[in-house]
Structure formats: C-alpha cells, structure tokens
Amino acid sequence: MAKVTLEKVSKFYGNVEAVKKIDLEITDNEFLVLVGPSGCGKSSTLRMIAGLEEIDEGKIIIGEKTVNELEPRERNVSMVFQNYALYPHMTVEENLGFSLKIAGMQKNDIDKRVAEAAGILDIDEFLQRKPAQLSGGQRQRVAMGRAIVRRPDVFLFDEPLSNLDAKLRNQMRTEIKRLHQKVKTTIVYVTHDQVEAMTLADRIVIMKDGIIEQIGTPLELFETPATKFVATFIGSPSMNMISSTIKKDQEKYIMITEDGLNIPVPKSKQDVVKEGQKISFGFRAEDIVPLKFGNKPSQSWGHKSKVNLSEPLGTETLIFTNFGKIEIVSRMFTPELVRAGDELDFALNLERTYLFDDETGKAL
C-alpha cells in the first residue's frame, strides 16, 4: 500500500522519445488504468515503475522513496505479465512461493501465504501441477497469485488479459476487480482495451504518442472528453465524428459539413466558436435515433436518410446510415426491426454533441 508519483518522467529509445515528461499521481489503494493505442508509451511507463526500464529523465516515487536508482527487487512491487511469465520448471506451489523463498522466509510461513493466495484465487487443486498442465485462465490466476503472496506496495498489470479468449477475459476481468476489493492495494494496470479500462478503473489515464491526453474517472472521460482522441477512443461504438466549418447564419452559428449539410451549433456552444473555424463535430450513437422509435429531444436536428446496415443485438440495435458521404452509427434501444434500405427520419440530440477544434484537437 503506497502512493506512486511520477514527476516529468521521460523514456528514450535511441532518438525516439517514447514517454514525454509525464506527471502522474496515483493515490493509495487506487485502481489506475493506463490505456492507449500500441506504441503510446503505456507499457514503458509501467516498466519504469517496475524498474525493468531505466528512467531517462524525471523521478518516480513509491511511497516516500525515490526509486530511480533502485533495482526491481528493492521496490516492493509485483507484476503480472501478458504472457504470464510463470517459471515452467516449478510447480504452481513453487511459483507462488518463489519470491518468499528468495526473501528468506520460513517454510511454514511460505506455505501459509501460498495457501491463502491459492484460496483467494481458487487454485488450491492445481498446486502440485506444472504451468504447462494448466489452461490459459488458470495460468493467469497463478500469475496473479504470485503477485499477491508478496503483499507488495503496488501491483503492476501489463495487459494481463490479452492472451485469453473473450469469455475468459470477461470472467477474469471481474475477478481482478474482486481481487482489488479483497486485497486493497494500489494497482497500475496497462491495457489497450477501453472496455477493460472503463470497467476496472477508479481513474483512467489515456495516453497517446508518449503524452497523457486526459486523466479522469471512467464517466468523466465518457461525458467530458478533453480531446478528439479521447472522445473517439472511449465508448463503443466509437463516437461519430464529422469535419465541418463554422459559418454565421442570421446571428447564429451553424456548422457546414464537407458534404454541405447545415447543422446548427448547439446553444451552449454558440459563444465558443468563431466564423470560419475548422472543427470536428462528434456525437455518440445513442444520441441519434430514428424519430419514430424514440423521443424527440428538446434541441434537435432532423435528417432523413437510408439505412445501410442494421445489427440487432437484442437489447439494442445498431443502425448504420449516411450523413452525406460519411457513415455514422445510431443506437436505438427499441426492439423494432429495421431493414437495410429503409428510409428513416433521424433526430440528433444537439445538447449532447461535442465540438473539437481541428487545429488543437481540444474540446470546445
């Protein structure tokens, strides 16, 4: 249990700056998820906290101690790797107890801790097996057990679920969340999967090209994305995004899309835009629905268009249609059948649209 502080931390690979002067404060017992596309520097950041990569610039502080010069073994962190990284020549029991044995702990104390961890993770029956005799999910559990027995200050997870199939991944995700509630330790978790990030995190850090785009709770990121990247990265299906230009039309600002559609700028955003500004205009799938299957929002914009494709998923139906030449997706929660080729009136809820400046990528 400890907080972790990163101060202006940078990492270079040759001339490439993989992590660019990031500042981050992880509070005690927090479940923090680092998420971003591959190559965004999230894994490098995690490995610097673990001590597996050198910190080229800046400082990392775990608890009260600056750990820059400390070996991994001196940092009291444990790490769960993507490929499990179990020791193939040891049984599950030996894998779990290895770190304690290295630390010079008494045999019966080790057994006690191992039994406790095995109990938490439900792997008691495999203790005498070798990793090769376990399934992927079981191996991942052993890897987590190996991290738990040490009672570290910080848990580090490096994409622990990427190697599992979809069903197992959902199951293990829940278990990781439960584990955090049981062992109450600071967790730093790296993933490229935004669903994992949303479901697990207390706070999410979104990274791109070595910098932090936004830090916030899952709902904050979803409701108030700071940048266009965050807006499209968080949420599934991803936010519809249309490039357009701001024009003044009878004292009010409107957006003209590349295909010439005129859409009014929402009232709340009238003051922040200016004539001629290039923007991206975004809205989520659930904020544009076929008029006949939903309620008309108070501030809306209507558009008649043909359905390209519909994906009925039971609780919801995804409808793909065009705004000019750009395909957008609409999500309706009414269990009505929509067929490709149907012509529908769509209503866009203007109050729930997001405007991003094209130059800076920042939200307006």
Added chain:
Amino acid sequence: MKKFLNGPWVLLLPTVIVLACVVFLPLLISLWTSFTPFKLTRPDTLYKFVGFRNYERLFGNYDFWVAFGRTVLFLTIALNLELVFGLGIALLINKITYAQKTLRTLMMFPMMFSPILVGFQWKYIFNDNIGLLNNFLREFGISPKPWLVDTFLANMSIMAAEIWSSTSVFAILLLAGLMGIPKDPIEAAKVDGCNSWQVFKNITLPFLMPFIFIAMTIRSLDVARAYDIVQMMTGGGPAKRTELLWTLISRTGYVDAKMGLANAMSYISIFLSIAFTFFFFYKLMEARKILSYD
C-alpha cells in the same frame, strides 16, 4: 518378386546397400578380427579364430586400463573446464550489445584450425628449449619447466590445447541457448526479488540445462576419441605418461601391427563413449522434462 519390386523396400535399397558397404560390413569385419590374432604382417592370421582370447588378455593388461582411466579423467576434467569457460564466454557475449556478431565469429576461430595444426602450435609453445612459454618465463627469471615431459604438466598441457581449441563449441551452443530463453520469466524473477546470481541460478540455468547436455554429449564423443592433438604434442609419451585410449590403439594396430588386439581395444573403448552418450542423453531428457517441453 513383382510385389517386392513395387514395394517401398526397393526404394530403400540404395540406402541399405550404401550403409551396408560403409558401416555394417566394416563393423562386422572389425568385430571378426577382434576374435582373431590378426597381424597386418601375417595376412593368414585373419582366418584363425581364437574366441575371446584378445579380450581376456586386455582385462589383465595394465597399460590398457591406465590409458582407459586416463581418458576418462581427461574427459571429465576437460569437459567441466570447457563448460565453465564456455558458459562464461557465452554469458559475457550475450550481455554486450555492440559488435556481438564480430565477437561471435572471432570466438569460433580456434574451431577453424585443423587439430593437427593446433597440436603443432601448442607443441612449440610448450617446447622445453625453444618454446614460447619457457622463453617468456626466462625473461622474468623463472626457471623453465619441462612442460611436455613431466607427467602432470604434460597432461595439463595437452588439456590446455584441447580446451583452447574446443571451448567455443560450448560457448556457441550455450549462447544459442541463452538467446532462446524467454525474457518474461527473467523479468518476473527480477521483480520477485532476485539479484543477478539468483536469477541465473533459479531461472537461466534450468533453461540452459538442455543445451549444456547437448554440448556435453557432442564434446564427450569428441574427447573420448582424442587422438590428433595428443599424437602431435607427445605421441602418448614420454614413457606412456600421456597415453590415451586412441594413441594406444593406433600404436597397437599400426606400429605393432596387432590389428586383432587393437580392434578388441576399440570395442571396449566404444562402450565408454556409449556410456557417456547414454548418460548425457538421459540427463538431457530429464532437463527437458523439468521445463515441461515435449
């Protein structure tokens, strides 16, 4: 007959004939000669069957068993030293990031020389009067040593030559092993609290064991038939002080012309190689099982 000509056997026939000519037939003839008092100078002795007389004589032959024992000792010491040096070199080369390929190639230079030349080269280094080493010692006022004459020193000198020429076999095989070890378990061990030595002992070494045993197998076969370097440096002498199995066998067969006896010696010696190969293969299988391969 027609069935035979169309069957798979006919396709295997060329291989079978070649193998018979170059392997089975010579083996059979040599086995036969070991039951005869065959002397190269008296061809008619080839047809005189004497049963196990050659073998019986060998069991009481002091010189043979001394050479046998010396070969085992030589093999044990040389293999272990080569392992230690080879592992050291492999670990060092694995660490460096700059000019690794160049060093890997340089490392294999000794393997590129003919063993006969290696023998010559070391013979001159260790020579009593004009040798490099003794001249070097004289420069520093140390009295020269009889490197190739003294029993202990002569055996050590031969071993030095053998180790110099073949340590790179170990180094290259172990380096291949090191480069194939997955990175994750090593990083996991570092985070789990291991220092470098503990990582090596608990993770790297178990992963390396199969490679060590493969190298051991190859080199045990090599060293058990050591002949050329010894023959060049001392010829088994002086006074049989450095006699190994194959210098003894070749002298018995070609100098003394007692081919029957020499072949009997060879058959006994082959058991030595088989025993070592069997032992190392068994260990190899075990090491692989520990790692849950197969």
